[in-house]
Amino acid sequence: MRELISKWVFPFKGDWMKVEKISRLQLFYLMTGFVLGTAMILGLGHEAKQDSWIFILIGMSSSLIIMAVYTQLASYYPGDSLAQMLPKLLGKFLSYPIILLYIFHFTYSAARGSRELGELIDSTILSETPLVVIIGSFMALMVYCLRGGVETFGRMAEIVFPIYLFSLILIWILLFSVDQFSLKNLTPILGNGVTPVLKKAVPTAINFPFGETIVVLLFFPFLTHNGPVRKICMSFLLVGGVLLTINSIMLIAILGPEIYNFDLFSLLSATQMVSVADFLERFDALVILLMVSGVFFKVGGFILAAAIATSHLFKLKQTRSVVLGLGTIIVPLSSITALSYVEHLEFGFKFYVPYVHTVLQIILPILFLCIAFIRKKLGSK
Amino acid sequence: MNVMRLFFLLVITMFLTGCWNRIEINDIAIVTAIGLDLVEDDKVHLSLQVAIPSKLGSTTGSGGENGKGSLVISDTGVTISEAFRNIQGKLPRRIFFSQSRVLLIGEDYAKKGVSPVINFHTRYNKTRINSFIMFTKGEASKVINSMPKFENISAEEIKELNKLNIGLKVYIRDFLNMLLTDGLEPYGPLFTLEALEVKPKNKSEHVQSIRGTAVFKGDKLIGWMDQLETRGLLWLKNEIESGIVSIKIPKEQGGGNISMEILKTDTKLEPKLKNGHLQMNLTVSTRLNLIENDSQLNLFDTKVIKDLQNKVDKEIDGRIQMTVDKVQKEYQSDILGFGQAVYRKYPKQWKTSYQKNWDQEFPRLAVTIHTNSIIKRTGVTK
Amino acid sequence: MRFFKRQKKLPALLQEQSENNPLSGNLEEDLNRFKQLFEGAADFSYRELQIGSNYSAVVLYLNGLVDMERMELNVIQPLISRNEELLQHPKPALDQFKGVLNASQVVQVETFQTIVDQLLAGGTIVLINTFKKVLVISEQKWEQRSIDEPVSEAVVLGPREGFTENIRTNTSMIRRRLKTTKLKLEYLKLGNLSQTNVVITYLEGIADVSIVEEVRSRLNRIDIDAIEDSSYIVEFIEDEPFSVFPQVLQTERPDRLAGNLLEGRIGIIVDNSPFALIVPVTFFQMMNSPEDYYGRFIMTTFIRLIRYLFLLIALLFPSIYIAVTTFHQELLPTNLLFSVAASRDKVPFPAVIEALLMEITFEALREAGLRLPRPIGSTVSIVGALVIGQSAVEAGIVSAPLVIVVATTGIASFMFPSYPLTGAIRLLRFFMIFMAGTLGFYGILLGVFFILAHLVQLRSFGVPYLAPLAPFHFNNMKDIIIRVPWWKMNERPHETGKSNLKRMNYKPRKY
Structure with missing residues (x-):
C-alpha cells in the first residue's frame, strides 16, 4: 500500500531508474531531433557549396557504420549504459577517466549548442539582449524539463518533434513558392569530382551531427522493451540525414551555392525570401521555432547523457541534482570558451569536431568493440 | 525540491530585471x-x-x-x-x-x-x-x-x-x-x-x-x-511574364499591325562545346494570344497563323539578338550568365580553360538563337 | 508535496462526546444525557410517550430533518395505540417493539456515539425504558433543490438533468444510467465535524483496481473538520497541488459521470455538492464538452479543432501582439505596421503595461459581472464595454488593436468546457505576456516549452496528463482532437480501461 502510494504520488522519487521508461517512438523522435538540432541552424558542408547535400549523404552513410559499432557494443552488454559497460569492459581504473572524458565531451557539446542558439537569437531577433540571459533562460527550461529525467524528455520529444517536423515541411512548401527557386543551382553535381567532397566529409560530416548520436548509448537502459535497437538507431540516422539533405537541397536551390556559403544562418535568409501572394510573408518566427526546438533536442540530449553518465559513474540514485549542477556549469561554460562567435566556430570546426570528435566518437568506440569482442571470445572459450 | 524552487525564483528575478531589446x-x-x-x-x-x-x-x-x-x-x-x-x-x-x-x-x-x-x-x-x-x-x-x-x-x-x-x-x-x-x-x-x-x-x-x-x-x-534592350534581357533571362509583341504586316499583304499578348515564355540557355569551340544555344519558346488586328489578314486560317508565327519568331529573335550584341560587343560584361551556364555544363573545362580568361572569351562567343512561337488563340472574334 | 499526516486524535471539542458509556436503560437518566449533549441546540426535540402501562418511551429527533407526518403515522401512532399482543407479553423484547413500527428502515443501535451520529444524520431515535438499545428509524426529509439543468455545463443536445446537493438523488441518477451490479458505490464519511457522506463509484472489472485503491487511500487520508463542497476534496487528492492545471474533473452532469465510469474512471460524489469528481483525468478530457458526444461527429471534430485553435489564441494572442509590436516590428506587413503605429502614436504606456492593464481590467469586469446579481451584471458589461472599448481608445490611453486583441482573447477564454482549465489558461496568459515582454518571440517559445514541460510531468492519479498524446497511443487518439463516430469507439482508453478494453462485442457497422 505504501509503495503504491509513493509510486503514484511521487513517480520520480525512490529508485528513479526503475520507474523511468522511454518508448521506442520517443527515442526515435528524440534522436532524430538530436541529429537535426544545431545542424539545421549552422547548415552542413558549406565549403562543398552546391555539393553539400552529397557531403551530408556521405556523412550519413558512413555514420551508419559507426552506429553499427555502437549498437553492437550495446548488444554485448544489454541493459547497460556506456558508463555501466565500460567498467566491465576496461576495468575500474581505466574506465573512470574515459567516462569522465565522455561526460566532459557531452557537457561541452551542450554548452556549444547553447552558445549557437544564443548567437543565433542574438544576431537575428534580440540583438541587444545579453547572451547570458538567452542561454540562462534556455538552461532554466532545460533543467526544469530534465528534472523529470528521460521520461519527461521523451514525452517532450513526442510533442515537440511532430511540431518541428510540421514546421520544417511547411517551410519547405513555402520555399517552393519562391521565385528564385531553381534546381539548376545544384549543378554541376560533383563538378570537381568526388574526391574533394569526400576529403571534406571524412571525418567532419560523420562527426557532426551524426557521430554525436553516441549519446544514444546512454539511453538504451531506459527503453521500454529491451530488444534489438539497431533498427531504430539506423532509422533515426537515416531520417535525420535525409531531412538534412533535403533541407540543404532546398536552401541551395533558393540561395544559390555562393550565398549558401556566404550566410551564417542560411535557413533564416532563405525563409526571408518567402512571399506567398504578397501577403504571407515573414516566416522568421517559424525558423526561430525550428531552431529553439532543434537546440532543445540537442542540448537536452547532451545534458541528459552527461547526467546519466555521471549518476551511473558515481552510482547516484537520481539525476535531478546532477542536471541542476550541469545546467549551472553550462551557462558560464558556453560563454567563456570563446570570446566571439567566429572564435567559437573556428574552434569547433577546426579542432573540436575533426580531432576530439574523431577520437571519442569513432576511434574509441571501435576500440571498445574490439576489446568486447575479444573478451567475449575468451569468455566463451 | 526546495533548491529547485529557489533556482527558478532566481531565474524569474533575472527576467524581471530587464527588457533589453524592447522598443515601442x-x-x-x-x-x-x-x-x-x-x-x-x-x-x-x-x-x-x-x-x-x-x-x-x-x-x-x-x-x-x-x-x-x-x-x-x-x-x-x-x-x-x-x-x-x-x-x-x-x-x-x-x-x-x-x-x-x-x-x-x-x-x-x-x-x-x-x-x-x-x-x-x-x-x-x-x-x-x-x-x-x-x-x-x-x-x-x-x-x-x-x-x-x-x-x-x-x-x-x-x-x-x-x-x-x-x-x-x-x-x-x-x-x-x-x-x-x-x-x-x-x-x-x-x-x-x-x-x-x-x-x-x-x-x-x-x-x-x-x-x-x-x-x-x-x-x-x-x-x-534602354527599355527595348531590357525587354531583350528579360527574354534572355526567362523572366518575361507579360508583354505585348507587335508585328507590322508588310504592304504586299495589306499592311497594318497585329499585336499579341505573351502568355508564357520559356528560354533555355545551353552551351555546346565541340572540338574546343564553345557555342551558346538559346531556345525561346513562346505562347501568345492575339489581341489586336487592324490588318487585312484573315486570322481564321492556319496558314496565316503559321506565317504570323514566323514573323513573331523573327521579331523575338531580333530583340534578343540586339541585347546580346549590346552586351557582348559594347559592355563586354557577362550579365547574361553564359559563363555560369558553361560552368554548370562543363565544370572541368570551365576550370581549366575558361574561368581565368572569360573576359576575353565572352565577347567572342558565338550565340545562336532558336525561336519557336505558337499563337494559341485569336481572341473572341473571327 | 508533503502528504498530510493522518491525525488520529480528535479535536478537544469532540472528546467528551466520544465517551462511549452505554445507555443505562433508565429512561430519565438517558434522556438527561441527551439533553445535556444537545444543550443550546434549538432544533433538538423529544416527545415522551406512554406504551401501555409498563413502558414509557421517548422519541428523539432533530427538527427539520425528519418527516413529521410520517413519524407521527408510522412511529408514534403504532406505539401509543394499544397493541394487545405487545401489552400482554410479560417481557417483550425490543424486536417486538420494532415489529410494531410501520417504518421501512428500523435498526437497533447500542453505542451512544452511533446513536448521536444517527440523530445528527436525521434519524428518529426511540428510547424505551429498561432497554439499553434504542430503535433508530430513518424517516429523513428536508427541503432541497429539485433536479435542475446543469448551469456550468449547458448543452443544446443531450440530457438536461444535473446533480443536486442530495447524495442519494445523485447516486440514483447514476444507478438509473448503469443498471448493473458491477456499478459499485462505496460510502465513506469525511470531515470531523461535518461528517459528510462521500461515495466512491466505479465499474468493477473496468476500473483499474490499483487506481480505485489509490483513490480510497487518498480519501481516507483526508483530515479536515468539514467538507462543504467537493472542491475541498480536490485539493487534497491532486497529484501536484502547486500546478495551475486542474487534475480532477468536476462535473454537474450524471451522464458525463456515467460515461467516464464506462471508460474506467472513478467518480467521487460528495454530499451537499452538485459537483461530482472524476479521476484520473487527462488534459484532453478537460477540453471536451459533454455535448461533443451528442452532436454529429463531423461537426464535433470541427468544433474541437476550433477549440484547440482558440486555446492557443487565449494563451498566446496578447503575448504575440506584444512581441510583434515591441520586439519584431519587421514581422508585420508594412501597411499593418503603419496602422498599428498610427493607433499607438498617442498611447503613453509601453505595450506590455498597456496589455497588462487591459487584461487585468478585463478580469475585473468578468469577476464583477459574475458576482453581481444577474440584473445588475449586464450593466457592468455595458459600462465595461463603453469604458474600455470606446472611451479609452478615444482618449488615446489604449490603442484600438490592443482592444481587439484583448476582446478576442476574452471570447477565446470563454470557449473551454472546463471552468478550472479556463482559470489556468487565464493565469498562464499573464505569464506569457511577461515572457513576451522580456524576450519577445524567444520568450514566448520558452514559455510554451515551460508549459509543455510542466504538462508532460503532470499526472492525475498516475495517468500521464497528456495521455494519449505523450506517451503516444494511436488507438486512443480517436477521441482527442477528432471524435470518431460511436460505432468506431470499440475500445476503452488504454490509460484507464486497460483491464477491460472491449466496448463492443462485434463491429456494429462495416466501415
Whole structure:
C-alpha cells in the first residue's frame, strides 16, 4: 500500500531508474531531433557549396557504420549504459577517466549548442539582449524539463518533434513558392569530382551531427522493451540525414551555392525570401521555432547523457541534482570558451569536431568493440 | 525540491530585471526606402524615406489631407554606417530598417562600386535581403523625394511597381548572388521619373517607372540599356511574364499591325562545346494570344497563323539578338550568365580553360538563337 | 508535496462526546444525557410517550430533518395505540417493539456515539425504558433543490438533468444510467465535524483496481473538520497541488459521470455538492464538452479543432501582439505596421503595461459581472464595454488593436468546457505576456516549452496528463482532437480501461 502510494504520488522519487521508461517512438523522435538540432541552424558542408547535400549523404552513410559499432557494443552488454559497460569492459581504473572524458565531451557539446542558439537569437531577433540571459533562460527550461529525467524528455520529444517536423515541411512548401527557386543551382553535381567532397566529409560530416548520436548509448537502459535497437538507431540516422539533405537541397536551390556559403544562418535568409501572394510573408518566427526546438533536442540530449553518465559513474540514485549542477556549469561554460562567435566556430570546426570528435566518437568506440569482442571470445572459450 | 524552487525564483528575478531589446512601435522611425549617392568624390550621401504613421493611419481619421505620409532625411558619412549614425542623431526615433524594401543607388555611387552597400545590407541583421535594388541616372535622393500618386508612400509604389514584373526585378539577394558567382555579372533595373502624360499641355506630373537596365562589371556600373534592350534581357533571362509583341504586316499583304499578348515564355540557355569551340544555344519558346488586328489578314486560317508565327519568331529573335550584341560587343560584361551556364555544363573545362580568361572569351562567343512561337488563340472574334 | 499526516486524535471539542458509556436503560437518566449533549441546540426535540402501562418511551429527533407526518403515522401512532399482543407479553423484547413500527428502515443501535451520529444524520431515535438499545428509524426529509439543468455545463443536445446537493438523488441518477451490479458505490464519511457522506463509484472489472485503491487511500487520508463542497476534496487528492492545471474533473452532469465510469474512471460524489469528481483525468478530457458526444461527429471534430485553435489564441494572442509590436516590428506587413503605429502614436504606456492593464481590467469586469446579481451584471458589461472599448481608445490611453486583441482573447477564454482549465489558461496568459515582454518571440517559445514541460510531468492519479498524446497511443487518439463516430469507439482508453478494453462485442457497422 505504501509503495503504491509513493509510486503514484511521487513517480520520480525512490529508485528513479526503475520507474523511468522511454518508448521506442520517443527515442526515435528524440534522436532524430538530436541529429537535426544545431545542424539545421549552422547548415552542413558549406565549403562543398552546391555539393553539400552529397557531403551530408556521405556523412550519413558512413555514420551508419559507426552506429553499427555502437549498437553492437550495446548488444554485448544489454541493459547497460556506456558508463555501466565500460567498467566491465576496461576495468575500474581505466574506465573512470574515459567516462569522465565522455561526460566532459557531452557537457561541452551542450554548452556549444547553447552558445549557437544564443548567437543565433542574438544576431537575428534580440540583438541587444545579453547572451547570458538567452542561454540562462534556455538552461532554466532545460533543467526544469530534465528534472523529470528521460521520461519527461521523451514525452517532450513526442510533442515537440511532430511540431518541428510540421514546421520544417511547411517551410519547405513555402520555399517552393519562391521565385528564385531553381534546381539548376545544384549543378554541376560533383563538378570537381568526388574526391574533394569526400576529403571534406571524412571525418567532419560523420562527426557532426551524426557521430554525436553516441549519446544514444546512454539511453538504451531506459527503453521500454529491451530488444534489438539497431533498427531504430539506423532509422533515426537515416531520417535525420535525409531531412538534412533535403533541407540543404532546398536552401541551395533558393540561395544559390555562393550565398549558401556566404550566410551564417542560411535557413533564416532563405525563409526571408518567402512571399506567398504578397501577403504571407515573414516566416522568421517559424525558423526561430525550428531552431529553439532543434537546440532543445540537442542540448537536452547532451545534458541528459552527461547526467546519466555521471549518476551511473558515481552510482547516484537520481539525476535531478546532477542536471541542476550541469545546467549551472553550462551557462558560464558556453560563454567563456570563446570570446566571439567566429572564435567559437573556428574552434569547433577546426579542432573540436575533426580531432576530439574523431577520437571519442569513432576511434574509441571501435576500440571498445574490439576489446568486447575479444573478451567475449575468451569468455566463451 | 526546495533548491529547485529557489533556482527558478532566481531565474524569474533575472527576467524581471530587464527588457533589453524592447522598443515601442511608436518609438521607431520606419524606413521605407534607402537612397545612396556619392558626394565629394568619396563620401556617402544616405537618404532615408521615413514614414510618418500618424499621417498614414486610417484609424484615427484626424490625419486627413495635411501633408505627406513620409519625409526624407539625409546625411553624409565616410561609410554607410557612419552616415546612418549621423542621420540617427537628427531623428528623435530609432531608425528601423526592417520594413525597407527599396534600395536606390545613384549613378555616381554605382560607378564607384556597390560592394559596400551590398555588404552592409546583407550583413546588418535589421535589413532585409529581399529588398529591391534599383539604380538611378543622376542622384537617388531626387527620386526618393518624389511624391506618391496611388499609395501613401512612394516606396510602397515602387514595391508594387516591381511586383508587376514589367521591368526587371532584382532583389538584393539576387544582386549579391550575381556578384559572387563566377561567370555571371550583376545588373539591376534603372529607376526613373517619367512624365505622367506624354504630350503635356502644361507641365506634367512625374511618376515613377522602371525602364532600362544598369549593367555592371564586377561591382561597378559600366553602362545602361534602354527599355527595348531590357525587354531583350528579360527574354534572355526567362523572366518575361507579360508583354505585348507587335508585328507590322508588310504592304504586299495589306499592311497594318497585329499585336499579341505573351502568355508564357520559356528560354533555355545551353552551351555546346565541340572540338574546343564553345557555342551558346538559346531556345525561346513562346505562347501568345492575339489581341489586336487592324490588318487585312484573315486570322481564321492556319496558314496565316503559321506565317504570323514566323514573323513573331523573327521579331523575338531580333530583340534578343540586339541585347546580346549590346552586351557582348559594347559592355563586354557577362550579365547574361553564359559563363555560369558553361560552368554548370562543363565544370572541368570551365576550370581549366575558361574561368581565368572569360573576359576575353565572352565577347567572342558565338550565340545562336532558336525561336519557336505558337499563337494559341485569336481572341473572341473571327 | 508533503502528504498530510493522518491525525488520529480528535479535536478537544469532540472528546467528551466520544465517551462511549452505554445507555443505562433508565429512561430519565438517558434522556438527561441527551439533553445535556444537545444543550443550546434549538432544533433538538423529544416527545415522551406512554406504551401501555409498563413502558414509557421517548422519541428523539432533530427538527427539520425528519418527516413529521410520517413519524407521527408510522412511529408514534403504532406505539401509543394499544397493541394487545405487545401489552400482554410479560417481557417483550425490543424486536417486538420494532415489529410494531410501520417504518421501512428500523435498526437497533447500542453505542451512544452511533446513536448521536444517527440523530445528527436525521434519524428518529426511540428510547424505551429498561432497554439499553434504542430503535433508530430513518424517516429523513428536508427541503432541497429539485433536479435542475446543469448551469456550468449547458448543452443544446443531450440530457438536461444535473446533480443536486442530495447524495442519494445523485447516486440514483447514476444507478438509473448503469443498471448493473458491477456499478459499485462505496460510502465513506469525511470531515470531523461535518461528517459528510462521500461515495466512491466505479465499474468493477473496468476500473483499474490499483487506481480505485489509490483513490480510497487518498480519501481516507483526508483530515479536515468539514467538507462543504467537493472542491475541498480536490485539493487534497491532486497529484501536484502547486500546478495551475486542474487534475480532477468536476462535473454537474450524471451522464458525463456515467460515461467516464464506462471508460474506467472513478467518480467521487460528495454530499451537499452538485459537483461530482472524476479521476484520473487527462488534459484532453478537460477540453471536451459533454455535448461533443451528442452532436454529429463531423461537426464535433470541427468544433474541437476550433477549440484547440482558440486555446492557443487565449494563451498566446496578447503575448504575440506584444512581441510583434515591441520586439519584431519587421514581422508585420508594412501597411499593418503603419496602422498599428498610427493607433499607438498617442498611447503613453509601453505595450506590455498597456496589455497588462487591459487584461487585468478585463478580469475585473468578468469577476464583477459574475458576482453581481444577474440584473445588475449586464450593466457592468455595458459600462465595461463603453469604458474600455470606446472611451479609452478615444482618449488615446489604449490603442484600438490592443482592444481587439484583448476582446478576442476574452471570447477565446470563454470557449473551454472546463471552468478550472479556463482559470489556468487565464493565469498562464499573464505569464506569457511577461515572457513576451522580456524576450519577445524567444520568450514566448520558452514559455510554451515551460508549459509543455510542466504538462508532460503532470499526472492525475498516475495517468500521464497528456495521455494519449505523450506517451503516444494511436488507438486512443480517436477521441482527442477528432471524435470518431460511436460505432468506431470499440475500445476503452488504454490509460484507464486497460483491464477491460472491449466496448463492443462485434463491429456494429462495416466501415
